Amino acid sequence: MPTRRDLLRLAPAPFLLGAARAAEAAAFERIDSHFHIHRDAPAVFASLKASGWSGLDLVVCPVAGDEPFDLEARLDATLKGARASGGRVAWASTIDARGFESPDFAERATARLRKTFADGAIGVKIWKNIGMSIRGKSGAYLLPDDPSLTPIYETIEKAGKTLVAHLAEPDGAWLPLDDKNPEFPYYSKNPQWHMQGKGTPPKEAILAARDRVLARFSKLRVVGCHLGSDEDHLVSLARRLDEFPNFAVDTAARTRYFARGDRDRAVAFLTKYQDRILYATDYGLRDADPEAGAKALLARHDQDAAFYSTDAEMVYEGRPTRGLALPDAVVRKLFRENARRWLPGIGV
Numbered sequence: 001m002p003t004r005r006d007l008l009r010l011a012p013a014p015f016l017l018g019a020a021r022a023a024e025a026a027a028f029e030r031i032d033s034h035f036h037i038h039r040d041a042p043a044v045f046a047s048l049k050a051s052g053w054s055g056l057d058l059v060v061c062p063v064a065g066d067e068p069f070d071l072e073a074r075l076d077a078t079l080k081g082a083r084a085s086g087g088r089v090a091w092a093s094t095i096d097a098r099g100f101e102s103p104d105f106a107e108r109a110t111a112r113l114r115k116t117f118a119d120g121a122i123g124v125k126i127w128k129n130i131g132m133s134i135r136g137k138s139g140a141y142l143l144p145d146d147p148s149l150t151p152i153y154e155t156i157e158k159a160g161k162t163l164v165a166h167l168a169e170p171d172g173a174w175l176p177l178d179d180k181n182p183e184f185p186y187y188s189k190n191p192q193w194h195m196q197g198k199g200t201p202p203k204e205a206i207l208a209a210r211d212r213v214l215a216r217f218s219k220l221r222v223v224g225c226h227l228g229s230d231e232d233h234l235v236s237l238a239r240r241l242d243e244f245p246n247f248a249v250d251t252a253a254r255t256r257y258f259a260r261g262d263r264d265r266a267v268a269f270l271t272k273y274q275d276r277i278l279y280a281t282d283y284g285l286r287d288a289d290p291e292a293g294a295k296a297l298l299a300r301h302d303q304d305a306a307f308y309s310t311d312a313e314m315v316y317e318g319r320p321t322r323g324l325a326l327p328d329a330v331v332r333k334l335f336r337e338n339a340r341r342w343l344p345g346i347g348v
């Protein structure tokens with residue numbers, strides 16, 4: 001017997017189809033500020049063009065210990081994809097922060113970043129392994145405001161690029177891993193990022209270190225991924241946006257928090273901070289067949305566009321909800337204008 005939840009999952013979402021979508025695409029080009037393609041994927045690029053989307057491919061260096069990771073190969077593959085995308089995909093590079101105590105760390109890392117800027121990278125991503133898993137010789141965790149990272153931030157700021165920062169995690173990373181944990185599906189599959197009881201820095205310590213970077217580098221544009229890890233705390237996020245004018249956030253993989261929360265609160269927040277929020281998915285192509293990947297990404301874009309801009313009833317990741325019907329001007333900022341301002345070089 002299918003459960004009510006199964007039936008809801010199978011229910012058709014109010015996607016825009018055919019002519020309606022073409023008209024939408026002509027109305028304005030939308031931007032997804034955070035996804036992961038990392039290769040030449042003509043089917044994905046063609047689909048983005050046909051549906052009127054472009055986006056940002058963010059390189060991550062997802063390592064903490066001494067395991068091998070070929071960052072050069074990942075940077076090269078991402079650059080090749082971006083160049084083949086016909087302007088649909090911009091890209092952001094990254095650093096391998098594991099060597100932060102080496103005497104030549106700053107020199108090597110900044111030289112690599114400058115090379116990626118020469119190759120067209122519009123920003124630099126830093127990841128949650130800073131704060132949650134990379135440690136120095138003393139055993140202490142590397143935090144985002146560690147002095148070893150100062151030359152990195154200075155190089156990004158001087159080049160006029162954007163720092164894209166995924167630091168910390170949803171509160172679920174620090175809550176018991178049971179079915180009351182809203183992030184159970186992720187942490188049960190990725191236990192290495194479930195921090196409860198591991199002696200890692202508390203979430204607030206990581207975010208406070210990030211905030212010190214925001215305060216110190218006040219001319220550096222910073223986009224905090226995943227609502228700046230304040231997805232459970234819109235009040236804290238509002239306070240941070242008020243305090244740091246150089247800070248914006250993306251919605252990558254967090255539209256579901258708006259879809260399952262208080263609708264009026266979500267509308268009020270997205271309206272008040274309409275200049276500071278960038279639409280994003282966190283879509284990852286990984287090893288998927290590009291044709292199937294293109295379809296999945298298009299379905300996500302269609303549903304999210306309907307969620308933010310219409311009041312349609314829909315099932316969002318298994319839960320019934322209703323679109324937010326944000327005003328047109330707010331929708332244009334969320335899906336385009338904010339990305340163009342905070343990530344110069346993105347979009348067609």
Ligand SMILES: [Zn+2]
Pocket residue numbers: 034035036058252282
């Ligand atoms: Zn991501």
